[in-house]
Structures are given as structure tokens and as C-alpha cells.
Amino acid sequence: MERTEAELIAAVLKGDAASFEPLVQKYSPRVFATARRYARRESEVEDIAQEVWLKAFEKLGSFRGEAPFEHWLMRMTVRTCYDFLRAHQRNRENSFSDLSEPENDWLERFVASPESASENSDAAKLLIQRVLEKLSPQARLVITLLEIEDRPVKEIARLTGWSVPLVKVRAFRARAEMRKILAKMAKDKYL
Amino acid sequence: MNLVELQKKLVASARATVPSDRVPYAFEKRVTALLASRVPAHRMDAWVHGLWRAAVSCVVVALACGALAVFTPSSAAGSTDLSQDLDNTLLASVDQTDQVQ
DSSP states (O other): OOOOHHHHHHHHHTTOGGGGHHHHHHHHHHHHHHHHHHOOSHHHHHHHHHHHHHHHHHTGGGOOSSSOHHHHHHHHHHHHHHHHHHHOOTTSSOOSTTOOHHHHHHHHHHHHOGGGSOTTSHHHHHHHHHHHHHSOHHHHHHIIIIIISOOOHHHHHHHHOOOHHHHHHHHHHHHHHHHHHHHHHHHHHHO | OOHHHHHHHHHHHHHHOOOOOOOOTTHHHHHHHHHHHHHHHHHHHHHHHHHHHHHHHHHHHHHHHHHHHHHSOOSSSSOOOHHHHHHHHHTHHHHHHHHHO
16 A cells, blocks of 8 residues: 555654655656756756755655645755755856857847747747856746746745745846846847 | 847747656665665764764863963962972871860
8 A cells, every 4th residue: 555645754754764765756757847947967957856855855854744745845946956056157257159050040030020030949948048047046046936937926935935025126136137138148249 | 139028038938948857767766775875874973973072172171271270370379399288288187286285
């Protein structure tokens, strides 16, 4: 008979580390999908996921069972991704002079006629990835959660541990930061 | 270039890209093995950490006692001979008896 989540967690807390495995198996797809929003290389994604599970195991005693385990785990995942972004702030100062040909073509199409530049093209995906990598960790986290994943402000506050007004302020700053980066991209390309 | 429109387009592009939820083969086995190897190490860590803290506390107390002994001015400034002081203390009762007689 399959054990419930609560039973598995209780067993882990009593020292049975093997009972943690079904939890890892069940929730790893969500952890990996979230980590892939913030890290590009697979080795980095795997490091984040592993870090999440190690933290979850160490802090399992603090899980009170009032909210679902998945919510508790996703909070930990988002915070681990944020720590990852803060620790890997490389490439942020680079210019946009090294855009690939498809990216340049897409931008030129957009300048000529914004409607003709498809948002589903690979070039657009590469461009947004570049822009996101140039954002500060805070801005990237807020833009990802609010604009890309379309989560409500309250949920973002719960996931990040920030207050609701702080999320709103950071969202405002993040949008401004993103526009500044896009302006720099336009300047590098056309001036 | 219309930056607001460009921002909207690029965000829409990111929204359209759903990241894969693929998990590497036997990932959960690796995590469990890692955790199993870390549990005894954690217990040892706790011991080592505790012992180090105790050692540091002992060193601090020893240094404080040493400093106190060195820098506190002696109340009996004249008597530097400890053996004489010990003699006097041990024989004080005998001296008192002699004086009474």
C-alpha cells in the first residue's frame, strides 16, 4: 500500500532517509522546470535541483504540514534559484554587439514592422534569454514570476518571502531596468 | 524603435517557451544516496563543532585567568617568597599558641 506524503515525511523525520526518495521522485519535475527558467546549462540546473532537495531534507523539521508540501518545496526552489542568480552574475555588463544573424534579422524585422516579427521564433527566444541574463537577480526573479509565469503578486510575495508592497516596488523597478537594457540593445545596434 | 512594444513581444516569446520538466535518469537515487552519506557526517560535524566551541571557550578562560594573574597588582607587595608565605600560613596557629604562653 502506498504511503501518504505525511507518512513519508514523518518517517524521514524519524531517521528513515530512504522514505525521502518517493518525494524526490514525485516533485523533481516541478523543481527542474523551475530551475530551467533561471539556469541555462544542464549541469547548473541539476546543481540547483540537488541543492533544493538537500535543503528540503535538512529543513524538513520546519515543515508544519499546514500548507501542502509542494508549496513549501516551491518556496525553497524559488529561493534557491534566487541564490543561484546572485552567485552567478556574470555576463551582465556585456554589450549587445555580438548578436547572432537570426537575432539581428528578427530585430530588423521588428523595426520595419513590429507585427511581422513573430514571438514564437527561435531568435526572439534567444533575445529574451539575453535580456533576462542582463537583468539584476531581483529584477530577473520578479520579471520571471510576474510577467512570464503570470503569477499574482500575493503568490510571489509568498514564494520570495518579500512583502506585497516590496514585490510591487521591485516589479516597477524591474520593468524599468528591462526597458533600459532594451534601449541599450537598440543603441548598440543602431548607433 | 518602440521599446514598450519590443518588451511585450519578448515577454510573450518567453511565455510561449515552457521549460522542460525532464528529470535526469536516477536523479532521486543519487539524491537519496547523497543524503544517506551525509547523515553520519552531519552527526560527526555536530560533535566536532561542539568540541571546537568548547576548546575555544577553554582557551578564552585560560587567557583571561592568565591576564588576571599577570596584571592584577599583588596585595602583599613585599612578600614575593611564596614558600615563606606558605610556612607562615601553616605555622600561624603554632605561633599564636607560643605567643599566648
